[in-house]
Amino acid sequence: MRKLILSAVTAAGLFASSGVALANTGGEPLMKPGFSWEGFFGRYDQAQLKRGFEVFNQVCSNCHGLRLVAYRNLSAVGLTAEEIKEVAAAREIADVPNDEGVISMRAGRPADKYIGPFPNDKAAAAANGGALPPDLSLMAKARVGGPNYIYSLMQGFLDEAPHGVVLPDGKSYNKYFPGNAIGMPPQLFDDLVTYADGTKASPQQMAADISAFLNWAAEPELNERKSLGLKVMIFLAVFTAMLYALKRQIWKNIH
Amino acid sequence: MADSATHAQPSSTDGQSRRDFLLYSTIAVGAVGTAAALWPFVHSMNPAADTLALSTTDVDLAAIQPGQAITVVWQGKPVFVRHRTEEDIALATKDDSAELRDKMADATRVQKPEWLIVVGVCTHLGCVPLGQKAGDPKGDFGGWFCPCHGSHYDTSGRIRKGPAPLNLPVPKYSFTSDTTIRIG
Amino acid sequence: MSGFQTNNKVISWLDERLPIFSMMQHSAIEYPTPRNLNYWWNFGSLAAFVLVVMLLTGIFLVMNYSSHTSLAFDSVERIMRDVNYGWLIRYLHMNGASMFFILVYIHMFRNLYYGSYKAPREVLWWVGIIIYLAMMATGFLGYVLPWGQMSFWGATVITNLFSAFPVVGQSIVTLLWGGFSVDNPTLNRFFSLHYLLPFVIVGLVVVHVWALHTVRSNNPLGVEMKGEADSIPFHPYYTIKDLFGIGLFLMFFLAFVFWAPNFFGEPDNYIPANPMVTPPHIVPEWYYLPFYAILRSFTMDLWIIPAKLQGVVAMFAAILILFFLPWLDTSKVRSAKFRPIYRQFFWLFLVDCLVLGYVGGKPAEEPLVTIGQLGTAYYFAHFLIIMPLLGKLEKPKPLPASISAAVLKEKA
Numbered sequence: 001m002r003k004l005i006l007s008a009v010t011a012a013g014l015f016a017s018s019g020v021a022l023a024n025t026g027g028e029p030l031m032k033p034g035f036s037w038e039g040f041f042g043r044y045d046q047a048q049l050k051r052g053f054e055v056f057n058q059v060c061s062n063c064h065g066l067r068l069v070a071y072r073n074l075s076a077v078g079l080t081a082e083e084i085k086e087v088a089a090a091r092e093i094a095d096v097p098n099d100e101g102v103i104s105m106r107a108g109r110p111a112d113k114y115i116g117p118f119p120n121d122k123a124a125a126a127a128n129g130g131a132l133p134p135d136l137s138l139m140a141k142a143r144v145g146g147p148n149y150i151y152s153l154m155q156g157f158l159d160e161a162p163h164g165v166v167l168p169d170g171k172s173y174n175k176y177f178p179g180n181a182i183g184m185p186p187q188l189f190d191d192l193v194t195y196a197d198g199t200k201a202s203p204q205q206m207a208a209d210i211s212a213f214l215n216w217a218a219e220p221e222l223n224e225r226k227s228l229g230l231k232v233m234i235f236l237a238v239f240t241a242m243l244y245a246l247k248r249q250i251w252k253n254i255h
Numbered sequence: 256m257a258d259s260a261t262h263a264q265p266s267s268t269d270g271q272s273r274r275d276f277l278l279y280s281t282i283a284v285g286a287v288g289t290a291a292a293l294w295p296f297v298h299s300m301n302p303a304a305d306t307l308a309l310s311t312t313d314v315d316l317a318a319i320q321p322g323q324a325i326t327v328v329w330q331g332k333p334v335f336v337r338h339r340t341e342e343d344i345a346l347a348t349k350d351d352s353a354e355l356r357d358k359m360a361d362a363t364r365v366q367k368p369e370w371l372i373v374v375g376v377c378t379h380l381g382c383v384p385l386g387q388k389a390g391d392p393k394g395d396f397g398g399w400f401c402p403c404h405g406s407h408y409d410t411s412g413r414i415r416k417g418p419a420p421l422n423l424p425v426p427k428y429s430f431t432s433d434t435t436i437r438i439g
Numbered sequence: 440m441s442g443f444q445t446n447n448k449v450i451s452w453l454d455e456r457l458p459i460f461s462m463m464q465h466s467a468i469e470y471p472t473p474r475n476l477n478y479w480w481n482f483g484s485l486a487a488f489v490l491v492v493m494l495l496t497g498i499f500l501v502m503n504y505s506s507h508t509s510l511a512f513d514s515v516e517r518i519m520r521d522v523n524y525g526w527l528i529r530y531l532h533m534n535g536a537s538m539f540f541i542l543v544y545i546h547m548f549r550n551l552y553y554g555s556y557k558a559p560r561e562v563l564w565w566v567g568i569i570i571y572l573a574m575m576a577t578g579f580l581g582y583v584l585p586w587g588q589m590s591f592w593g594a595t596v597i598t599n600l601f602s603a604f605p606v607v608g609q610s611i612v613t614l615l616w617g618g619f620s621v622d623n624p625t626l627n628r629f630f631s632l633h634y635l636l637p638f639v640i641v642g643l644v645v646v647h648v649w650a651l652h653t654v655r656s657n658n659p660l661g662v663e664m665k666g667e668a669d670s671i672p673f674h675p676y677y678t679i680k681d682l683f684g685i686g687l688f689l690m691f692f693l694a695f696v697f698w699a700p701n702f703f704g705e706p707d708n709y710i711p712a713n714p715m716v717t718p719p720h721i722v723p724e725w726y727y728l729p730f731y732a733i734l735r736s737f738t739m740d741l742w743i744i745p746a747k748l749q750g751v752v753a754m755f756a757a758i759l760i761l762f763f764l765p766w767l768d769t770s771k772v773r774s775a776k777f778r779p780i781y782r783q784f785f786w787l788f789l790v791d792c793l794v795l796g797y798v799g800g801k802p803a804e805e806p807l808v809t810i811g812q813l814g815t816a817y818y819f820a821h822f823l824i825i826m827p828l829l830g831k832l833e834k835p836k837p838l839p840a841s842i843s844a845a846v847l848k849e850k851a
Contacts, residue, residue: 040698068516072308111308138516141701142709178719218709221519221526228527229697233690239288240686242281247679249274254474254671295524296499303503304521 028156028175030148033208037215041230043223044216049077051195052213055206057087058193060136063128063184065116068137069217072110076220077213084110091115129170131183140211140218147211152176154207157186311439313431316370324387326375329438333375333383334426335399336436339410344368346397347411357422361411364425372436373412374426377401379419384408399423466652471670472677473658475842479553480656481684482546487644488685489539489692494637496532504584506630508623511586512711530700536578537703538692540726543571552785554773555657561765563650568761570643573636575727580633582724586626587708592721594621594629600734603751620714660838660845661773668843720802728799729792729818730754735803736815753815760822767822769830777836781829788821 036045053074056066071088079087088108093115095106108115116135118124125132143149156176161167171181188203195201216222302310312329314336319325324337339347347361365371377384379401385391386399386408394400394407396415401408406417413422428438443464445451454460503522505514518525547567550556556564583594598615602608617624655664664670671677695702703725707718723731737749760767775782791814798811839845 068513068520070305070308072304073520111305138709142706144706146706225526225530225697225700229693232693232697235288235291236686236690236693239281239284240683240690242277242284243679243683243686246277246281247683249277250675250679254676295527296495298523299499299525299528300502301523303517303523303525305517306521 027180028152030145030176031152031155032148033151033211035147035208035212035215037212037222041226043226044212046076046078047197048209048212049216050079051197051199051205052209052211052216053077053079054195055193055210056136056213059187060210061114062117063124063133065118065124065133065135066114066137066217067116067135069114069220070110071108071112071114073220077216081110088112088115128183131170133184136214136217138218140215142218146218147215149176150214151207151211153182154188154210155203311437314436314438315434316436317434321369326387327438329374329426334438335371335373335375335387335412335423337371337373339369339371343371343397343410347409350396350409350411350413350415353415356414356420359411359413359422364411364413364422366428366430370436371410371412372425372428372438373423375399375423377403377406377419378414378421378423379404379406379417384423466648466673467678468672468674470652470673471655471664472673473656473664473669473842474671474676475658475660475846476656476677476680477659478680478684479545479549480658481681482542482549484681485684485688486539486542486546488688489535489542490637490640490644492531493535493539494641496528496535497634497637499528500532501634504630506584506627508586508626508712511584511626515585527696530696534692534695534700534703536581537695537725538688539574540578542688543574544726547571548789551788552775552782553657553659554661554768554770554775556765557768557771557773558765559654560650560657563647563654564765565762566643566647566650568758570640570647572758573640573643577633577636577640578724578726580629580636582708583626583629584633585708586712588710588712588716588718589705589708589721591621591712591714592717593723594625596721597723598625600751600754603745603748605748622714657773658842659774659776660842661777662838662842662845665841666843669841722800725796725800728797729795730757730799732795732799732811733757733815733818735799736808736812738808753819757818760819764822764826768826770833770835771830772835772838777838778829778833779836780833784821784825784829787817791817791821 035042036048037043071084074084074087075081088110091108092105093108093112094103097103116124118127121132139150140146145152153174153176156174158173158175161173161180165173165180167173167181171183172185173180174182188206190203191201192203192206193201199205219225310330312327312334314325314327316336316338319336319338321338321340322343324335326333326335328334337343344361351360351362362368364373375383375387380403382401382403384394384399384401384406386393392400392402394409394416396407396409398408398410398412398415400406401417401419404418406419407415408419408423409415411422412425414420426438428436431437443454443458443461445454445460450460500518503514503518503525505511515529518529520526522528550564550567579593579597583590598612598621601611601615604611613619615625616622617628658664705722710718722728731754734750734754737746737753740746741749770778770781772778775785794810795814795818798807798814801807839848
């Protein structure tokens with residue numbers, strides 16, 4: 001029995017380490033600021049999500065899309081119905097053809113998905129020196145390290161490439177990016193945005209906030225998931241204990 | 256257990272009832288758990304969030320001339336928006352006193368008399384009646400005519416002739432301005 | 440078919456015409472089961488439970504899934520975001536697949552340890568391997584459906600395995616694809632087969648249980664049941680024990696679903712499929728990794744056999760060899776409890792499989808390639824050399840006279 005447990009632990013260990021090794025990130029170990037939603041009881045901090053949204057809406061969204069998130073979803077980061085309408089109406093989208101078959105543009109509506117800055121990927125790549133700014137809807141799930149990767153990447157720019165490294169034209173050096181030559185120039189500097197809640201917008205603060213917002217964008221169900229999980233686990237603990245007691249009673253006369 | 260010999264009878268029934276209690280309470284808890292576990296599956300078949308988000312439709316009325324009608328999509332169903340002429344309204348109010356299968360006064364079916372808004376689904380078996388376009392047959396009462404089984408609706412959308420049992424339903428809507436409405 | 444009695448006229452009327460109640464009575468209530476089964480015998484019923492969970496969640500996922508390349512990825516994300524409890528159903532399905540394999544692997548290693556594949560249970564074991572093969576196919580097909588990067592490139596790599604076969608290889612691959620690359624026709628047929636195969640598995644499970652009930656369960660001692668004293672009725676003893684096991688298992692399973700739903704997944708699969716860009720490091724799902732390592736272990740052409748073909752043949756052979764296990768193992772003693780030397784080799788084999796799994800998940804670099812090759816050699820040596828020889832050479836410990844005798848001795 002002891003051997004079995006031992007082997008199970010070994011298996012789990014091998015397993016976990018093999019998972020970590022499949023990194024699609026740059027060489028440097030990621031920074032881990034410790035986010036509010038980590039751990040068993042962790043939940044999103046709505047104020048942080050809202051700050052993160054402000055950074056996204058004012059800065060990131062000039063190049064990056066968020067095509068899986070609808071404007072109506074933003075109520076979860078603390079926007080009111082009026083604010084959502086306003087944010088949605090800031091961009092235009094092709095309407096359905098009218099009775100004459102003419103397609104005109106209309107303002108975005110809350111039910112629409114977040115309207116991207118470019119009409120299509122080709123246009124986006126062309127406007128950015130051939131490097132397509134990826135859609136950010138799932139970025140927090142699509143990279144090893146998720147939010148830690150985003151947090152690190154945003155702060156991982158070096159002013160100059162290390163000695164001996166030749167950067168292609170138009171690329172910046174980032175410690176955390178695979179291959180280190182990233183198409184995105186450094187973004188965060190002091191007071192890039194003015195937070196509505198008065199928080200001081202330091203690069204570190206903004207990096208944390210945008211990571212939080214993008215994690216929410218990728219896993220909007222997290223709060224609900226963890227609360228439901230807690231209830232389910234409490235139920236199962238009680239139920240399994242009852243099953244165990246019943247099992248003991250039924251088997252009492254056998255052994 | 257030392258004196259189990261002397262109290263053999265009562266202690267065994269005690270044990271029996273304790274065991275039954277545990278069995279039945281476990282079954283009860285398990286049944287509740289199973290039912291709760293099935294709920295997410297059932298609920299997943301209810302309208303999803305994106306579907307619910309489209310449960311209202313905004314309509315701009317400004318471009319619709321008297322006598323004209325447009326069809327808009329609301330929750331996947333056609334809604335008839337008709338700019339009624341004076342004659343249409345007169346006809347509709349006159350017929351309030353006619354023999355109606357589904358008795359309703361015209362005034363209760365409109366918020367502003369010139370705008371009639373009804374769900375364009377025949378109350379018989381769900382076809383879409385004709386009468387929206389200029390050349391369409393409008394039936395014997397100047398409203399709509401359902402080609403599937405020949406139901407005639409009047410200028411208030413009320414059933415007047417044919418197999419349909421009820422008037423065309425009026426959806427919930429409100430005027431968000433003088434020339435725009437929100438259905439739903 | 441004895442023993443079924445009822446006073447209910449409707450039930451007895453039905454039972455005389457279609458004896459389902461008699462069958463239940465016979466195979467789920469009275470079924471004589473060894474009294475000494477340990478908790479490792481819970482894993483069969485657990486696997487059956489997960490199969491039901493997979494079917495249920497799968498059927499509900501299909502209600503919102505679109506199997507077109509331009510819609511598949513977004514339809515899965517719509518399930519995750521907009522469908523009520525869609526995230527729960529999808530995470531249950533995703534993690535359920537991994538759970539299914541964990542349970543079946545434990546079930547299979549239990550079988551290896553206690554020699555359950557030996558006469559008269561060879562056919563029972565065969566059906567089990569066929570179930571395992573069907574699971575591997577189903578898992579692979581299902582992994583393609585979200586149409587992420589790993590879906591696409593996994594499908595490309597695995598279907599290309601068949602191109603290793605001489606002459607017909609490329610035609611087979613084209614047939615699998617329904618085109619000249621993995622594309623919409625491929626996704627559609629994979630979806631169709633992914634929906635079909637689980638029901639085939641259900642049928643196979645019925646056959647598996649049928650075979651089991653014909654030859655009866657093995658037990659930790661590996662000696663057959665001899666009399667009344669050795670067995671107990673399945674109900675209530677094992678029904679309650681299995682239910683308790685399901686309770687424990689659910690806590691393990693749901694801990695992943697609620698707190699680490701992407702633990703078994705690959706981040707790359709949250710990037711929509713892009714036929715123009717291959718992710719830097721492609722790995723199959725974890726449950727194929729040992730076989731993936733075997734596939735990659737063959738790096739040198741041998742005579743006229745290219746390395747690629749060797750790898751593919753070895754990978755299939757690694758599974759097919761299991762069919763011959765009842766004859767490769769020459770020992771008459773079932774349980775490793777009485778085979779001290781085999782027991783050591785059993786653990787070595789388990790470690791070998793874990794090492795192969797580890798190597799399979801890593802990039803093909805030294806020293807891992809060599810370790811993988813040694814692991815592959817040992818894998819086959821275990822079946823082809825160690826097991827046949829050990830049966831002849833090893834001197835087993837004396838077996839107990841009966842299950843009840845051993846149980847009584849242990850008690851004293």
